[in-house]
Amino acid sequence: MNLKFILEDLKIDVDLCDDIELDINITGLNTLQDAKPFEISFLENKKYLSQLKVSVAGAIFVTEEFKNDVPEGSIALVVKEPYIYLAKASKYFAPKILEETGAEPKLGFNCTIMPNTHLGFNTIIGDNCIIMHGAYIGDNVTLGDNTIIHPNVTIYRDCTIGNDCMIHSGTVIGSDGFGFATTKLGVHIKIYQNGNVKIGDKVEIGANCTIDRAAFSSTIIQDMVRIDNLVHIAHNCIIGKGSILVTQTGLSGSTTLGEYVVMAGQSGTTGHLEIAPFTTISARGVVSKSITEPKKQWAGFPLMEHRSWLKLQGRITKLLKG
Amino acid sequence: MNLKFILEDLKIDVDLCDDIELDINITGLNTLQDAKPFEISFLENKKYLSQLKVSVAGAIFVTEEFKNDVPEGSIALVVKEPYIYLAKASKYFAPKILEETGAEPKLGFNCTIMPNTHLGFNTIIGDNCIIMHGAYIGDNVTLGDNTIIHPNVTIYRDCTIGNDCMIHSGTVIGSDGFGFATTKLGVHIKIYQNGNVKIGDKVEIGANCTIDRAAFSSTIIQDMVRIDNLVHIAHNCIIGKGSILVTQTGLSGSTTLGEYVVMAGQSGTTGHLEIAPFTTISARGVVSKSITEPKKQWAGFPLMEHRSWLKLQGRITKLLKG
């Protein structure tokens, strides 16, 4: 998408030096950290200022205040509300709901594709896969070998699933992350979710789970992860190898789990945080800050060490008697 | 349905004055407040007595005790357990699971209807809609313009969805509300859910949500509401314009949210209550009483102001050390 067109369409005046070339092709949006020279990024929250200063994004939405922090080589797109403009710009990079043309699905050896399924354009299915009744495999989806997709699963376009995976019925992979910017007048502007979901090998996902596609880049489920039923994984989460997510757990956006993390039943996270490897979160625990020390067990909301939580219960019993 | 027939079928003796005409047509059931002259209502809970006295329902199930409070013009249907009889009567007004005849679906311009979908009788689909693989659009459903129904969505009969909506995969709209009356012997008698769901314009609903149809009248989602994944909205809820419901939130029956309410992740309500406009309920908060003052933030269960909840956490820390 041509940058000049975007700016004109969004009615953004760029304070141009003569040598800035706006007639360039932009391929998408991304975070300050991950944006490449042909992507647009944004600074909404001052705490990412250090990332702004070293970003190699081609252009960056910023407020007047931070205009001069935009590094040389990036074009400062000065606006009053960078996040609103990010949302507005996201639409230009949204893939179509359905491709109109493309290659026919490519199937490996010995696959069983039941009737009443849909395989989109450019899908690639590995050997020995079973795709059951009602399943929807969107455009450009890739499945590895020996993967079983149970009935009525939906996999949105552009997602990838590895070898030896099993996805149980009703699970939805790649639906839009819950992203929007709200104007001062209360209008919610959708941030089109232009990323995808990447699932590794030997992953088993239970029934009626939801794993959202990333806003930019990918939501990632690494190898050997086990997910129970009715679990929610928001956009841009990264689930470390071998992690276990028990029923009705909900991870908010950009939660990163290290290897072998256990999230027990009905637990949750508030998003934009990291959990160290081998951490266990007890049932109903809510993680609202990053956990940096590995191998500990936590519980409660607010979260505390599991032993403190047990101690607290003793104190509460005492309080009740007192 | 003929009232005389219903009463005979349910073996209800009506204490008849000569001038009461039972040979009338009843069109449905409703609350005391909303019932019209050709509907039946009921008084189960004394706290609605004032509504009884001004109801214009055609007939009302009441116990002997409140017989004389039934206003002139309404027929008192005196029974021992009004709620049980309401449940029994609900069956007479239940729409069929599937219509046997009706008009063919009417499609607007430029619609994409994928294979393996079902469009029921009398459905009306606006312009530029996309209805994807596996979706079920029940009888008499209306969709506005530019609305996208993702794969494997189910919309039960009689529901309406506005313009510019997006419904993500696996979401179920219009399933039966969780309504039944339990006899003293423990038999659960289904209250047929004879209402529907009405969704406004520019509403986006995530994956694997459930929005139940109303027992009477409508469950309502107003314009510009945003709903994340795995959210439950029970029968007869009203979700105010621009409200935001984050993942795994559950609203019990007859919850009314004002405009721009935010329910954060895994929050809930106990039903039959109202939440004032611009209220924020923090993650995991449970609302069990109406909130009348707008623009405040609440947390916890039992619910308290968010700042009190923060203070409580400090006290708990102290308790743990003490």
Next chain:
Amino acid sequence: MNLKFILEDLKIDVDLCDDIELDINITGLNTLQDAKPFEISFLENKKYLSQLKVSVAGAIFVTEEFKNDVPEGSIALVVKEPYIYLAKASKYFAPKILEETGAEPKLGFNCTIMPNTHLGFNTIIGDNCIIMHGAYIGDNVTLGDNTIIHPNVTIYRDCTIGNDCMIHSGTVIGSDGFGFATTKLGVHIKIYQNGNVKIGDKVEIGANCTIDRAAFSSTIIQDMVRIDNLVHIAHNCIIGKGSILVTQTGLSGSTTLGEYVVMAGQSGTTGHLEIAPFTTISARGVVSKSITEPKKQWAGFPLMEHRSWLKLQGRITKLLKG
């Protein structure tokens, strides 16, 4: 499956007396309590030692330590990690994802089977059933009379559903229980879920629920149970007659509810426990120990009597003021 083959395939040396016959047919795996003479069982946790001593299982995985507690008539299969070997052995008894041959579906009188449905081999459907668009009825499934399966429901193979049931859209019955054994190196070995789900008569299940099949034997939903939306029932649960499970409740594995238990919204259990008849668990309550006394109401997490929970709230209010 031949026992000798299994042991050779798993590389297990059995300390054989001359008179032990390994060339026998094993039909499946089971718990110590329920295993029959042609099934294999296991002892992982010392607390089941008394069950070991009276088990009639044909063969039992045990550690060296408990070898001599294996009763006469059972073959001791001595291994370092019995649970790991149970997991490894489960694969031999896993039914195929899809049968390749079998009898055509047998339909009762007056059934409506909509297009885009799948009925597997050997399915038996009673009279007056309605199976709606997108539903998947797996191999060997039996439905009673007058049962309604709403759109996009999935019923995995081998499950049975009684008379007069209603299953709402998106619900998944018979998906795999969340069972695996983790090796010291962190590899999760799937315990194939070789049981099924048995649902009684007059059961109504809401939308987008998940009811997992048993690891061995059956997950059981007794007559007249009412289940709201988005409820999770794990493998090997038994839900007593007339029980009520409100939205977003999650039951962990091997939870047994007595008759007429009420689990209010967003409540849960930690599994391997029993709840006495007529118990009420308030909204958000978590049951982590068996409840033996019937007819009481409980709340909170950790669970306490409901009146204590109310009292606790008073104390907390005081704490906040103090």
